[in-house]
Amino acid sequence: MREFPSSVLSVRFGVFEVDLRAGELRKKGVRIRLQGQPFLLLITLLKQQGEVVTREELRRTLWPEDTFVDFDHSLGTAINKLREVLGDSAANPRFIETLPRRGYRFIAPVVVGGESEDTPVVGEAPPAKEEPATGDLAGFVHTNPTAGDQDQVEAGVRSRRPLYWKMAGFALLLLLSAAFLVLVPLRTRPSAPIRSLAVLPLENLSGDASQDYFSDGMTDELITELGQISDLRVISRTSVMTYKGAHKSLPEIARDLNVDAVVEGAVLRSGNQVRITAQLIQAVDDKHLWAKSYKGDLRDTLTLQTQVARAIAEEIRMELTPHEQAVFKNLNRVDAEAYEAYLKGRYFWNKRTAEGLKKAMDYFSQAIEMDPTYAQAYTGLADTFALMGDWEYGVLPPAEAFPKAKAAATKALALDNTLGEAHTSLAFVLDLFDWDWAAAEREYKQAVDLSPNYATAHQWYAWHLIVLGRNSEAIAEMRRAESLDPLSLIISADMADVLLVARRYDESIQQSRKTMEMDPRFAVTHYQLGQAFLQKHMYNEGIAELQKAIGFSGGNRTFRSNLAYAYAASGRRNEALEILNGLKNRSDNGFSNASEIALIYVGLGEKDQAMSWLEKAYGERSNPSVLMRPCFDPIRSDPRFQDLLHRIGLSR
DSSP states (O other): OOOOOTEEEEETTTTTTETTTTTEEEEEEEEOOOOOOHHHHHHHHHHHHSSSSEEHHHHOOOTTTTTOSHHHHHHHHEEEEEEHHHHHOOSSSSSEEETTTTTEEEOOOOEEESSSSSSSSOOOOOOOOOOOOOOGGGTTTTOOOOOHHHHHHHHHHHHHHHHHHHHHHHHHHHHHTTTTTTSEEEEEOOOSSOOOOOOOOOEETSSSGGGGGHEEEEEHHHHHHHTOOOEEEEEOHHGGGGGGOOOOOHHHHHHHHTTTTEEEEEEEEEHHHHHHEEEEEETTTTEEEEEEEEEEGGGGHHHHHHHHHHHHHHHTTTOOOOOHHHHHHHHOOOOOOHHHHHHHHHHHHHHHHHHHHHHHHHHHHEEEHHHOOHHHHHHHHHHHHHHHHHHHTTOOOOOOOOHHHHHHHHHHHHHHHTTHHHHHHHHHHHHIIOHHHHHHHHHHHHHHHHHOOHHHHHHHHHHHHHTTTTTTHHHHHHHHHHHTTTTTTHHHHHHHHHHHHHTOHHHHHHHHHHHHOOOOHHHHHHHHEEEEETTTTTTHHHHHHHHHHHHHHSOOOHHHHHHHHHHHHHHEEEEHHHHHHHTTTBBBBBBHHHHHHHHHHHHHHHHHHHHHHHHHHHHTOGGGGGGGGGGGGGGGTTHHHHHHHHTTOOOO
């Protein structure tokens, strides 16, 4: 197959340009994210511009013999992706023509660019009808030359053909390295120190969307590995997943996330073989610093991830602590089937839905059954039970969910006490169910030490601090969580909630509006905003926001109880009683959420009823953080309320 000579630095067609040195596609000078098979497909077609590239040639080039994929589906996926990026159409092609049952042909004229005397140079010519280049010109030049110019160009190309073939190798290797398909690393020294980075969603190269869980899981694990470096700020999963399939340029993404560098790459799984490829790009000047590919058995996946993370740490010259060095030297193997079940569990856990949590529990349980020594699987199960018992999901009663979460987290730590996520899971249970504040504090601190970039650890630790009345520390921790996961809706909304509990209502309102800019339909945002309005006695505005929260959530009972409180506080007693009676006659999974009913009685001014329901909430082991909310201020000085706080361990 014809190759580009080393003197060729770029190839242009229409408004697009392929930079062969950087291995990237640009449109009007703006980088477009195109990698893996679609990118290599483009290069393959460009190299034989005007000629038919058969399906068999594409199979040999893009999917080597040791790669087991559904070729027809994978090729179709790559072609569709490429056409989508180019804005092309199969029915009315401007760039890629389909020849049924034969292959494809790149039909647009191209121009090559270079910096040496061996590069063909063709001047401008009068406008003419665009026709595909043919013969020796195919894959080299794009213009509309006169007949004389055409002869000169053909002669020049023929005279340089021996040099062309001799020098092709280096350029091709560099190109394929940037395209993630060979093991040749690309290294460039950073032009400025790198102290923060984002790992963008790794592309699934299997051509099978059902394998997304695998590439998403690889992304999660790489973030976790790099997140253990204390001097490096690594953006969390929630924020980077926003860019899955997006066509933003890397500098734009880096600005959005406020990072110095970006890691992007791809994953190809073929049977029990896995190839992970990655490249490191400095954001300020879109400069490629490093690219490499790693291949191994599925059982070696954790080892491959650690090798990638260690290589990135070395490239950005990050000084590691002894603990971090030990982590990167600890190359683990895992049962292949257990690891696959674990990845599926995390995939469904991240959906944050009741149904997703149930599926996650099943997959984590499968992983543990396959490998009882798999610590991360126990951590995943602990996280799942913890969310199942929280008010937002209500899948299980707290008395059932949290002991199971604690048992799983304890087992994970018994197998590997260096897992920051497991310490976080255990601390969450110690806070919300055991009410063991001192033990929870120790676990949170250890979690943050071990996994300083784990946003959830900082987020949940902030709630621990706000419950203990340490408002300034809580706000600082939530700010840290927000900096690690700047596009996380729940962390942004929780920031507004922490400000609300700290009685900083105007700042809370401002924060909620910031969250709303990311997603105006996120129910929790309207819930937080409504509460802040109520504390400023802006009842109509508060009621309107709570009504939106109920609508967007599908009738969340916590939001409904707050609406009833708002009705009661604003004098609309009958409407408050209607909601109250409905909530009292219904329980979710045997859990009445009594503290929310107590809240309505506070709004109605019925203190005895409020305290009676708070005692019931105490018996249900309800989340005590609700007691810190300003809506309970009217009964905060009541001796019964103070006694309740004392029994929970929250005496001021």
